[in-house]
Amino acid sequence: MDRIPEEFRSRWVSAGSVAVLTGAGISAESGVPTFRDAQTGLWARWRPEDLATPQAFQRNPRLVWDWYRWRRELVRDAEPGAGHLALAQLERRIPRFHLATQNVDGLHQRAGSKEPAELHGNLFRDLCAYEGTEVELPEETDEAPPRCPRCGGPVRPGVVWFGEPLPRRAMQEAESAAAVSDVYLVIGTSGMVHPAGDLPVAARRAGAFVVEINPEPTPITDFVHLSLRGRAGNILATLLEALP
Numbered sequence: 001m002d003r004i005p006e007e008f009r010s011r012w013v014s015a016g017s018v019a020v021l022t023g024a025g026i027s028a029e030s031g032v033p034t035f036r037d038a039q040t041g042l043w044a045r046w047r048p049e050d051l052a053t054p055q056a057f058q059r060n061p062r063l064v065w066d067w068y069r070w071r072r073e074l075v076r077d078a079e080p081g082a083g084h085l086a087l088a089q090l091e092r093r094i095p096r097f098h099l100a101t102q103n104v105d106g107l108h109q110r111a112g113s114k115e116p117a118e119l120h121g122n123l124f125r126d127l128c129a130y131e132g133t134e135v136e137l138p139e140e141t142d143e144a145p146p147r148c149p150r151c152g153g154p155v156r157p158g159v160v161w162f163g164e165p166l167p168r169r170a171m172q173e174a175e176s177a178a179a180v181s182d183v184y185l186v187i188g189t190s191g192m193v194h195p196a197g198d199l200p201v202a203a204r205r206a207g208a209f210v211v212e213i214n215p216e217p218t219p220i221t222d223f224v225h226l227s228l229r230g231r232a233g234n235i236l237a238t239l240l241e242a243l244p
Contacts, residue, residue: 001228001230001234001235004238008211011209012183015094015183016096017181018096018184019100019183019184020099021102021187022099023188023190024102025214025215026084027078027084027107029231030081030107033074052159052162053162057129057156061129065155068123068157068159072124075107078105079110080110080111081232082231082236083231084107084110086233086236086240087236088111088112089112093240093243094243098173098174099116100170101117101120102120103118104159118167119160119166119174120196121158123158125158126157127157128151128154130148174196175202178200183208184203184208187213187232190218191212191219192220197220200224210223210224211225212227213230214227214229216229
C-alpha cells in the first residue's frame, strides 16, 4: 500500500487511542506455520483439535507434550517480521496503544512490544497442570512431560486449549482498550475465533473506526469500515510513516 485511503487518513493521524488484534497471518510473514498448517510429517495424521485439549493431555500427556515441544522447535528460530516491528514502533508513537494477540509464539515481545495481551497464552511458558501456576523448569529434560518442581505434578504448555477460558486479565485489558479506541486494527485474523473475535465488534459499537489488514477477504471483511489488502509489514509501514 503506497498511501492511506482518504476515508481513513484523518481518523488515523488524529487517533489518540489505537487498539490492535493480531492473528496467525502476521506471524506467517515470519515463516511460522499456522495452527493447522503445522500438521506435517509425523504429526500429519493428527488433528490439532484432538491434541489441544485438557482431555487429550489427561489421556496421553506424553503425546501432547511431544507435539508442543515439536511446535516450539518450529517457531524457535523465527524472527519478528516487519509487521511485528512496526507495531512495536506504533506503540512508542501513539499516546494510548494496546496490542492483543491470538498468537502464542512470543514474536511481538521479541520485536519490542511491551506486555501484549496474550489471549491464547504463550508456547514458551510452562504451567503446572495441577496448580495452574507458571513454573520455571531448571533445564531441558527428556522427561515428557516434565514434573512440577513444587508439587511433582505434570507440566503442561502455557497455552489456552479448546474448552478452556481465556486468561481473565488479558481479556479484560483487551476489552477495555477496544471500548475506548479511536481506531481498531484487525491484522492477520479472520476474527471468527471467539471470544477474541468479539473485540472488533465491541470496538465498532463503541465508536471506533475498524480496519482489517489481510491479504485475502475474511468473514469479517463486510463488517469492518475498511479492509486493506496486502502484507501486514508493508501496510503498517505506510501507517507508521503517516503519523505526525
